[in-house]
Amino acid sequence: MPLQSHVQIGIVGKPNVGKSTFFAAATMIDVKIAPYPFTTIEPNVGIGYVRIPCVCRDLGVKDNPRNSICIEGNRFIPVELIDVAGLVPGAWQGRGLGNQFLDHLRRAPPVLIHVVDMAGATDEEGRLVKPGSHDPLVDIEFLSNEVTMWMVQMLSKDWDKLVRLVDYAKKPILDVLYDRFSGLGITQAQISDALTKLSLDKKPLSKWGGDDDIKGFVSMLRELSKPMVIAANKMDIPPKPRIIIRGSLRRLVVSIGLFP
Ligand SMILES: Nc1nc2c(ncn2[C@@H]2O[C@H](COP(=O)(O)OP(=O)(O)OP(=O)(O)O)[C@@H](O)[C@H]2O)c(=O)[nH]1
Ligand SMILES: [Mg+2]
Numbered sequence: 001m002p003l004q005s006h007v008q009i010g011i012v013g014k015p016n017v018g019k020s021t022f023f024a025a026a027t028m029i030d031v032k033i034a035p036y037p038f039t040t041i042e043p044n045v046g047i048g049y050v051r052i053p054c055v056c057r058d059l060g061v062k063d064n065p066r067n068s069i070c071i072e073g074n075r076f077i078p079v080e081l082i083d084v085a086g087l088v089p090g091a092w093q094g095r096g097l098g099n100q101f102l103d104h105l106r107r108a109p110p111v112l113i114h115v116v117d118m119a120g121a122t123d124e125e126g127r128l129v130k131p132g133s134h135d136p137l138v139d140i141e142f143l144s145n146e147v148t149m150w151m152v153q154m155l156s157k158d159w160d161k162l163v164r165l166v167d168y169a170k171k172p173i174l175d176v177l178y179d180r181f182s183g184l185g186i187t188q189a190q191i192s193d194a195l196t197k198l199s200l201d202k203k204p205l206s207k208w209g210g211d212d213d214i215k216g217f218v219s220m221l222r223e224l225s226k227p228m229v230i231a232a233n234k235m236d237i238p239p240k241p242r243i244i245i246r247g248s249l250r251r252l253v254v255s256i257g258l259f260p
């Protein structure tokens with residue numbers, strides 16, 4: 001009987017990249033896996049375990065944990081994994097399974113594992129193509145953008161009302177934004193952080209520079225509240241995923257501005 005977990009991780013990515021394969025390997029649950037897009041429609045949910053060295057070794061004691069398992073000095077921490085349907089470009093506008101997919105993320109996993117086909121053997125909608133013909137960097141950027149645009153939509157759909165509440169009815173901006181995003185498991189501290197980092201905390205909403213400020217704020221909030229780990233998958237497929245990866249990573253590093 002698996003243990004209960006309070007930590008949730010969403011497994012996300014475009015269709016046919018190996019999300020369910022990863023889920024099945026991590027949870028040992030037999031789910032449908034197939035070489036075409038949209039094999040998964042309803043999310044698969046299960047428990048996997050993160051292995052870390054247990055403190056019982058350092059302390060020289062024998063332990064009996066209730067919320068995890070200790071086996072020979074290794075602690076197995078239960079984590080709830082959610083394997084959702086693949087996301088295609090334009091999902092935030094309803095393409096593919098669109099909002100239905102994004103709504104599964106509302107179950108609020110604070111951490112996302114983005115499974116990427118590093119062999120470049122699937123196009124942007126997950127159809128099989130010649131290995132090496134699709135750039136994985138495009139997928140890395142598109143997924144962040146889809147989640148951001150989905151959140152932008154939540155914020156901007158009745159923007160005038162928010163402006164009236166904050167600028168004229170003098171409701172604290174933090175409360176108003178928190179109301180809008182709390183369903184996604186986002187905290188007031190994260191909202192406050194994003195506002196401060198972009199110097200938007202003192203700027204009246206009516207003066208926000210249209211889409212740029214809104215998108216900039218949401219993008220920062222997404223980075224702070226939904227950290228994404230990239231799982232480079234399909235590394236075994238020839239010709240030379242490593243060369244693709246090296247090229248992609250170099251451009252990724254440049255695009256997020258780590259190096260000049
Ligand atoms: N060669 C190779 N094939 C893989 C790997 N991981 C998954 N696959 C194959 O890729 C195909 C798609 O795998 P799935 O796990 O169903 O992919 P998915 O991302 O869940 O797909 P959707 O549910 O349609 O979004 C299957 O044929 C898998 O066997 C890998 O690391 N290497
Ligand atoms: Mg799947």
